[in-house]
Amino acid sequence: MALLDMTATELAAAIKEGKTTAVDALNEVFERIEAKEDTYHCYVTIDKEGALKQAEAVQRQIESGELSGALAGVPVAIKDNMCIKGMLTTCSSKILGNFVPTYSAEAVINLQKAGAVIIGKTNMDEFAMGSTTETSAFGATKNPWNTDCVPGGSSGGSAAAIAAGECFYALGSDTGGSIRQPAAYCGIVGMKPTYGLVSRYGLIAYGSSLDQIGPMSQDVTDCAAILQTIASHDAKDSTSVSTQDTDYMSALEEDVKGLRIGIPKDYFGEGLDEDVKSAVLHASEILREKGAIVEEFNLSLVDYAIPTYYTIAAAEASSNLERFDGIKYGYRTKDFNGLHNMYKKTRSEGFGEEVKRRIMLGSFVLSSGYYDAYYLKALKVKALIKKAFDDAFSKYDIILGPVAPTTAPQLGSSLSDPIKMYLGDIYTIAVNLAGLPAISLPCGKDRNGLPIGLQLIGDCFTEKKLLRTAYTYEKARGAFGKAMEQTGKAAALPEKEGM
């Protein structure tokens, strides 16, 4: 088997058995990057020299028996909103275009301790605000399944890098679907863990009550191995929770007998693409055949999740992004007249359009006179949405539905109409509001050969049940195939109708 055809855990096993080395694996990844990166643009920063040194050091530790984990020696890509000491970390924004952190994110440190070899930092929507990776200040990433299409976002660089074989696995972050949706568009696995399961220390904040770091991988087994490695209680993140039971790989069993799966009827209404609908429903049939009890139900409040989310996320973003002031780090405008003018010009020149749009909206909903009508109202609706999920999980173990209403849209077709773009988040966003874990995995392809994502949502801290269900489905589905096999062969897409 060629090294690049291996999953992360298969590669780690092969290195451990002496069949290959961390250095050989890294060199193959760099060959792929050299061949494909100009086309796909998955990365903002590539640290070839540093990665080679890491690979050599990790290889020695594997040979001496010091390192033996399920990911030891495997090259990984990190989304560019996670700090890595000494490595450029930009959030794909001009305002952080020259920022070199003095410390690393806890999730990254956990990976490094497990022998990860960090290739570099992946492209994203600026400050994770977007659904296409087109709001990046450093140019768009292209979908390896069809380079006329977006990879999704905001973790689009991470998803595309996996689909293109430019890394073996990656970390992403998910505030309203930013791991799950690009995973769906790129035909890979992505998981948003329960809020608090993975430390947010060193993750550059967007909407702090919603942000969560999670695994992006080639299959469910890798996903479990990554989650097991990055989940940890961290005193440096006061919302981090302490969980004892993080042996996620033990959940990889083919067993859904008696599992109660609920399908929200309100996730299958207007706007859902027919191909997506039939692929997702087919996946539910497969789980039923495997012994799960599958029922339809009304989740309710689905249409209220997007306005609630954009109010809360924009409010938190406007507060979180106050720190970018041109004083301590990052960009500072060249010509200014006094302190306040410097702040305003720095921020206006440093932030892109979508970021400014959300900062303005957030500042407004938090402003005196409108706080109760907008921000407080949204926090109350959030409580209602949480309650709707609590009710659902009193009847069901897992909620099953689509990740996104369509497959990957064409480049350049989304940004002109923000509300239309936000509507694409309808199935992912409520999960963040309710703090729940959810996984996205490939369940078919549409008429144009683009991947379709299946979303499984669990109650808080039921990651094992989610992984077991996803694993059972994945085994029944069989191999999904890789984007790189289709490169150059995929036919040009016909013009897509509006959503």
Add this chain to the structure above:
Amino acid sequence: MANIITDETIDYVSILAKLELSPEEKEQAKRDMGRMLDYIDKLGELDTENVEAMSHVFPVNNVFREDVVSNSDIREELLSNAPAQKDGMFMVPRTFD
């Protein structure tokens, strides 16, 4: 409700947001924010009279720790990211006349 977004609102919000918008950007912001708020007004359909606002999904308490210094002196490293520095300090524009 979009009619609440006047030129004055945009000017006021840009002061809060510390953003300087060009005339075109202001017009765009007025349109975008108006549309977004019209959309958010949908939440008004729900009766939340007796609902408590939820800022955090789990019952969390204050997290306390001893007030001890745990970080080392990395002044030079931190300053190396600053747009301007002088004598081991961040350099800022004149604030008082």
